[in-house]
Amino acid sequence: MKRGNEHIQAILQPLAAVLLGLLVGAAAMKLVDAPVLDTYIQLWNGAFGNLYFVSSTMARATPILLIALGVGFAFRAGVFNLGGEGQMVLGAVAAALTALYLPGNGMGKVLLAAVAGFTVGGGWSVFAGWMESRFKVQLIISTLLLNYIAVLFASYLVSKPFQDKTGSAALAQTKMLDPASRIPKLFTGMTVHGGFIVAIVLAILLFVLLRYSKTGYEVNMLGKNASFAEYGGVNRPKLLLLTMFVSGGLAGLAGSFEVLGSQYRFVDNALTVPGYAWTGVMAALLANSNPLGTVAASILLSALQTGAMGVERNTEVPLEIASVIQAVLILFISAKVSFSFIKSKKEGKSNGTSV
Amino acid sequence: MEHLFDVSLLNATLRMVSPILLAALGGMLCARIGLFNVGLEGLILVGAFSAIVGNYYTHNLILAVLFAAGASVLFALLFGVMTIQFQANEVVVGVAINFLALGLTTFLLRTIFHVKGAYYDKNMAGLPKWDLPLISKIPVLGPIVSGHSPLVYLSFAAAIVLYIFLYRTVLGFRLLAVGYNKTAARSLGLPVRRLQYVAISLSGMLCGIAGAQLSLGQVTMFTEGMTSGRGFIALVATMLGQSHPLGVLASSFLFGLTDAISTRLQSFSVPTQLTAMLPYVLTIAAMFFLRGRGAEDDKANQQSSR
């Protein structure tokens, strides 16, 4: 009986949250004399209005989802990886340089570039994991700090040694990838690319891994009580490093896919300005680190952003109001979604170094 | 080779450190009651904006600072209500608050001042600079320590006052207890939530003052996103300082000093992207010396109430 109730609540509460959020947003719009209904229609259209906008929403969801999967995976193991940004950027640089300077061509090279992005992102993240397990340097701070270093380093690489000198050379960016070393688009003329499918497949894989596999079990136990896991024979340092590798690797993959599938080069700041990393953290936490829930949360957050662009294009509502509505919606959803998980979250967050 | 340090650099460092320190102390209070507040950036921004608005309407600097503190307290309470009352994840709420602060301040900048990007009025009075009577006479130290806005001195005083508050007063003692072990605090009948709200409000106040120092102390203007990541640096300072007022003071300084050095290194022929890494690299290095602290809390987390 109790469980049945919970299921209904789990569905009803986010709905109620969205409704309430929309109401508050409407109040905000009334305050500035914006047409409420029209704005919401444009918000919807901008995100899902036609196939093109759906595809843009999916394209934007791709890096968010990959980062969120990584954050969520580490969170399951009891550590808070806030280093998504740095891992993503380094992964993106690595993928770009591999695709540009590795001889050969075709899908094989794209694959290698993605692998390079994954490995470099994962490696950077493992560094934080290693400092944590070997020297007890708190991961939540070190990952945050490593972001700055990674972003600056990537910026250095593309403004000095690997800068594209072929065009106007005004931007810090690498050269353009040739068409053979790109991830194909899913539909011509649309932005969503093969990376989205990969991300969805990875989400399903992670779900299965966490739910049914031995490693998934160990990761979950490590997160819920590290001492218990260790006592049960789990190799804590090794598993932590593996988790961090996967976690950072997914962020690296997010960056790689942006390079290989969207921008076709690494552009300084192009990955940090949109705030993919923090959005990813939000998506993971909104979904309580459940990979399938993360898919939904990532698409939702992405839709809020693409929808806001639609509002910007088609109404006179200032862009800032769109971001206010976004924030309000997120606040309401966060309250409600986690409401049905109160118990697990409240008690679950205290392990490891998650503060 | 030029000197790495000189009086003006150190003088500037004190000024640059103060908003970070204030916000980090705010972050510390949140951390002390078990909330990880990534919304510091937004809280400072709200404070910075409100200080200018307050000054614009009242032409009174004290009221302006109070207004900034009040506005940030409201935002902090929003953070508190969401995380404590509605059990929302604190990181999600923190990030959303950063969003909200950026959007709202930009929007209000347009509606109140009818400008985009920045509000600057050369006739607006900023916070006064205090020349400390005796101290300013001391060679070297005098020019470094003297001539700052009252809020700079307040920020250092705040670290010490908070130290006394936490470790000497009853309220502070109870706040610490709530942070150490919520289950135990609740079993004693301590008003856990009320205490959490006290800490959160105080943290909002500190962030508001940090914002005021930024927009009325360091400069006299508001520009969109003028916090430029100071909230996150404050977050790092909070954690590096082990959530201890004096530790936070020290770590904020470490950061300010290394940042100053990295600025100075710009005049050498090293790529600035690399010199700009210095504060972060050194902060990580500093963490090696503080490693392993706080690990003892692990056990309490596995406590059961039955």
Add this chain to the structure above:
Amino acid sequence: GSTEKTAAKESNKKRVALVLPEKIGVNPFFQQMDEGAKKAAKEFGYDLKTIESTDQAAIEENLRAAVAEKYDLIITSSFESEDALKKVAGENPDQKFAVIDTTVDLPNVRSVTFREQEAAYLLGAAAGLSTKTNKVGMVVAMDIPLLKKWTVGFQEGLKATNPKAEFLVNYVGSFTDPAKAKELALLQASKGADFIAGASAVGDLGVFEAAKEKNFYTAGQDVDRTEVDPAHVVLSQLKGTDAAAYETMKAFHDGTFKAGVVAYGLKEDGVGLTYVTKESKTPLNAFVGQPVVDKVKALKEDIVSGKVKVTDPLAK
């Protein structure tokens, strides 16, 4: 939205979209461009829609949406839009585009570029001639290739008029940090610089404040900033993005709109320096003085005539 409604009502009205690569705000440059476009729209009776983008990915999306909504002309701007425009314009050969401040070599794109280094050269020259301490500074937003147009040109001008002058550069590391910009200016002033140019977007306001506090002289960017504080902001390097937007729409209106590159330098009066290429409402500050202005005017003529060559730091 409202644009669609008006478009439906007066379908004969031409519609122009100005897709900006970032939000109008900290960068006065885009504000100015918007104003120029608005002026033209009013004059020629066009419908203008300004679309601000939030990030790189949004630029392409906004361009595509603008194409889908069948605007008659789509204007965009800056290096960040280059890749997106190449894609979108390449796929839509019948749509007319213009891009301000960079070059996109496609048959349906008109490019407008600026030679900011020429104006920077003049500013540097004026600084070299005016400085009493032989120390001149510049506070720059970020150490990125684009901004070399400002620093390199400035330095060349400075060295040309005052080889002994020392040039101090500091980078803020952000476009939105007036507090840090101010501290950097104060730092340079403490080292003896008596003229410190701002090139840090909204951070320039911080530089101006420092100038007021420590009594040194400074200069602004893009528009005439001398009115902010005539006693200290003594010069301004100009960049006519408003004119560029206006001229582009005018050409479209006049039927002279062609693909290809239109470059604005000193010669075309697209960039400049207050008092030298354009008068200012504020009287000339004595720190600079008329003799200096006259000398710089001569230099300007030399650049226009080609006698003096200013390095384009972005050229290979």
Add this chain to the structure above:
Amino acid sequence: MAYKLEMRNMTKLYGSFAANRQVSFSLRSGEVHAVIGENGAGKTTLMRMLYGMEQPTAGEIVLDGKVVSFQNPADAIRHGIGMVHQHFMLFPQLTAAENIVIGHEPAKGGFLQRQEAVQAVENLSKQYRIPVRATAKIAGCSMGEQQRTEILKVLYQGADIIILDEPTAVLTPLEVGELLQTIRFLASQGKSIIIITHKLHEVMEAADRVTVLRGGEVTGSMAVADTDAKALAALMVGRDLKEMGSRPAQEGQPFLQVQDLSVQGKGGKPLLDCVSFTVKTGEIVGIAGVSGNGQSELLQAVSGLMPSDGGTVLLQGKDVTKLSVRARREAGLAHIPEDRYQWGAAKDAAVEENALMGYHQQTAYSRRWFVKQSAFQPVLQQWIRQFSIKTSSVKEKAAHLSGGNLQKLIVARELGHGTPFLIAAEPTRGVDIGAMEVIHEALIQKRNEGGAVLLVSSELTEILALSDRILVMYEGRIAGELNREKATEEKLSMLMAGGTLHEARE
């Protein structure tokens, strides 16, 4: 005679599960009233309702003749009710004095008067003859001291009614004696005391009246003078307890050999100092000692949870000193840990997840990368039956199991491995007598089947009842060894206190 306190028809439902059903309970002034019952009988739940930590589904509380209701512990404290929880509610980072005064601190102008607090605590400590080191950090205090701190805290808050939930479970025999004396003393001072315990001899020794719960209902309430341990046991478990099974003497092979094992401490004093001993197949070796004398470190060093600084550990002749926990487990070791919440379980994980630990790697319960739940679930169901583990479902969080039921789950899991060697640390801590019997039998059966068992317990009766040989640890070393036949409680106590066997013989 009027009761100090009455609880009438208290019912507490968790969902549809009744933790308490129509429980009535009364308490007189100055009496010691014991509450006993199996694990999960609802003892703690009843007390939590009295202390305002849970709201009753039905029923009323009458205090001094007036109906009262407590929304939270603060209400209860205000009405003179204090509770010492089964798991201490202390702040390890604070001193004993700070822990005691918190909530009612001596203050001047908002400032905490630590000096006065220490003084007040010392006075209270003298008045009630409960010694504590007021200025010592709780983190560095023994269990006994922590317990005394808890009691002083309750007294400091001005409680007339003191609830003690299984206060003796974590104490050494000496400390238990002292505690019972303290309780009697407090009663003589007019305090009313409720004590929950699983140890019937404590009831007989210290209580005036006793109430027995089973399955959330009262099965009896009487004066201690009118009953005996056997009758109480029958009321508790609903059957008579069996005599312990036979234990044929047997000669086995050495299974665990520990040679000169050392672990360095932080302050230079070794935690383990060249410890050597052997456990053979077919025997139970008991390790006695006051807690904190190296037992925990010894177990952790043997099981691989703590790296050793010297010496060797052999399992079946194989050197495992450098091997991981998992490798040692695979070499034939299972381990019932001493602290079930720190090591033994993840309280936020489901019962089934807690049960699976260690099995997930075994071929019988996994296929390639995946866990084979279909194979594991029947095993878990079998444990639940065998040890009568009370849980509403295998998906229930471990945190919601009563302490004793969780302990049984852990014991079942570790015994289930069927390894030749078992470390059993405090295997029956907090476990009811029925379950204790089950666990003891299981340990003896293991021995009889040729298993080797290393038993660590602070319960001397348990050590004496189960062990073939007994080692006593003192300050990180083995202070002496006794055979089953020669061992007595006195001798052991002497060794545990740092005496020698020579003295012990006298």
